[in-house]
Amino acid sequence: MDIFTKFKTLDTAFEQLSAVCKHNPFGTTIEKLLSATVGIINGQETLLFGTNNYLGLSQSDAARHAASEAALKYGVGTTGSRIANGTYSLHQELEHDLAKFFNRRSCMVFSTGYQATLGMVSTLAGKDDYLFLDADCHASIYDGSRMSQAQIIRFRHNDADDLRKRLRRLGDIPGNKLIVVEGVYSMFGDVIPLKEFTQVKKEEKACLMIDEAHSFGIFGEHGRGIAERDGVEADIDFTVGTFSKSLGTVGGYCVSDHPQMDLLRLCTRPYMFTASLPPEVIAATKANLEIIKNHPELRHQLHDNASRFYHALRQAGFLTGPDISSVISIILDDVPQAARFWNRVLELGAYINLSLPPATPDNRPLLRASIAAAHTTDQIDKLVQIYIQAAQDVGLTLNNK
Incomplete structure (x- = not known):
C-alpha cells in the first residue's frame, strides 16, 4: 500500500475542485503588496479582502521601523x-506589555x-479532566484537546443552555472542568453571547478559556475583545489569542x-x-x-x-452570517458553484477566502471576506x-x- 493511499479521497476532491476552478483557492500567491488593501495577484492589481489584516x-510604518532596528541590533533569529x-x-x-494591556498578572x-x-x-x-468545547471551535483547540487526553464534550454552538445541561450531567464526578469558547468565530464571524457563558461557568464552578483571535483589537473600549465589551473580564480564567490578525x-x-x-x-x-519568535517580529508586535x-x-x-x-x-440578496464583525461570509449551497464564484471574484479583481466542508459550521461552502479599517468606502462598494x-x-x- 502506498503511504499516500489514505489521502485518496482528498486528492479526488481537489481534482474535482480544480476542474471547475481555474486558480487554486488554497495556493493563491500575492506577488507584491502595494498597501494593506491592494496587492498584485496573477499579474493584476487586486483588492485584498482575505488577509485577516483587520487594522x-x-x-x-512604526512596525516596519521597529523590525528593522531590532534585526540590526539582535539579528534575525533566536x-x-x-x-x-x-x-x-x-x-x-512584550509579555509585560500584554499583561498590562489586559490588566492581568501574567502573559506567555x-x-x-x-x-x-x-x-x-x-x-x-489532563487525562482525568473534562473539556467542554463549542462545536465550532478552531482546529487548534480540537488538536490540543486530543493531545490533552481529557474527556472531550462538545456543546451546541453558542448555546449556553446546552453547555449547562452537559456540565450538570457530570454531577459530582471528580475532575476539573475547562470550557473553551471563542469571541468571534472565524467562519461566519458570529459573536459569542459571553455573559450567558460566564454565568454558566460560575454556576457550575468550571474554568473558562476564551480565544479572542478574531476580536482582539476590534471589540471593547480599549480593544481587549468580547470579554471587555461584555464587561466580564473578571470571569475569564485564561485568554488566548494571536498576533497574526489585528x-x-x-x-x-x-x-x-x-x-x-x-x-x-x-x-x-x-x-x-x-524556537522563539525572532526579535524583529517581537519589536514589530x-x-x-x-x-x-x-x-x-x-x-x-x-x-x-x-x-x-x-x-x-x-440588500443585494446574499445569505450572510448572523452578526456584523470583521469576518463577513456569504453562504452558498454547493461546492462547484462556490468554487466558480471565488474564481470569478478573483478574475474581477478581489481576493477573498473559499471555505469548504467539513471545515464550515453547517457543511455548506462559504465565501469569506475579512474587512479592515484600511479599506476605503470605494473599495467596500467595489467588492x-x-x-x-x-x-x-x-x-x-x-x-x-
Whole structure:
C-alpha cells in the first residue's frame, strides 16, 4: 500500500475542485503588496479582502521601523526555544506589555497563535479532566484537546443552555472542568453571547478559556475583545489569542491572573520545544500594540466598514452570517458553484477566502471576506459590485425581492 493511499479521497476532491476552478483557492500567491488593501495577484492589481489584516497594521510604518532596528541590533533569529537560549529581553517586554494591556498578572508569548491554543488546552486539561468545547471551535483547540487526553464534550454552538445541561450531567464526578469558547468565530464571524457563558461557568464552578483571535483589537473600549465589551473580564480564567490578525505580525499569547501561570512554561510542549519568535517580529508586535492602545479610531472605522459591507450584501440578496464583525461570509449551497464564484471574484479583481466542508459550521461552502479599517468606502462598494457580477456570471440566484 502506498503511504499516500489514505489521502485518496482528498486528492479526488481537489481534482474535482480544480476542474471547475481555474486558480487554486488554497495556493493563491500575492506577488507584491502595494498597501494593506491592494496587492498584485496573477499579474493584476487586486483588492485584498482575505488577509485577516483587520487594522491594516501589517504595513504600519512604526512596525516596519521597529523590525528593522531590532534585526540590526539582535539579528534575525533566536535559534532556540524560550526555555533554552530563546528568551530575549524583547520577549519579556512584550509579555509585560500584554499583561498590562489586559490588566492581568501574567502573559506567555508563543511562536504562533495555533501553538498558543494548542499548548494551553493540551496542558491545562489532563487525562482525568473534562473539556467542554463549542462545536465550532478552531482546529487548534480540537488538536490540543486530543493531545490533552481529557474527556472531550462538545456543546451546541453558542448555546449556553446546552453547555449547562452537559456540565450538570457530570454531577459530582471528580475532575476539573475547562470550557473553551471563542469571541468571534472565524467562519461566519458570529459573536459569542459571553455573559450567558460566564454565568454558566460560575454556576457550575468550571474554568473558562476564551480565544479572542478574531476580536482582539476590534471589540471593547480599549480593544481587549468580547470579554471587555461584555464587561466580564473578571470571569475569564485564561485568554488566548494571536498576533497574526489585528496586530499584523505572527505569534500568540495567553494572559491570566492565575498565580502559578509561570509553571506552565516548564510543561507546555508547544512553548518548550519551538524556537522563539525572532526579535524583529517581537519589536514589530510591540509597536503595533502601541498603535492599538492609542488609536481607537481604527476599530471604529473597521466597524463602520463592516456594517456598510454587511448591509449592502443583505440588500443585494446574499445569505450572510448572523452578526456584523470583521469576518463577513456569504453562504452558498454547493461546492462547484462556490468554487466558480471565488474564481470569478478573483478574475474581477478581489481576493477573498473559499471555505469548504467539513471545515464550515453547517457543511455548506462559504465565501469569506475579512474587512479592515484600511479599506476605503470605494473599495467596500467595489467588492459588493464584484459579488453581484460574480453571482450573475455563475448563475447564483439572489434573494433581493
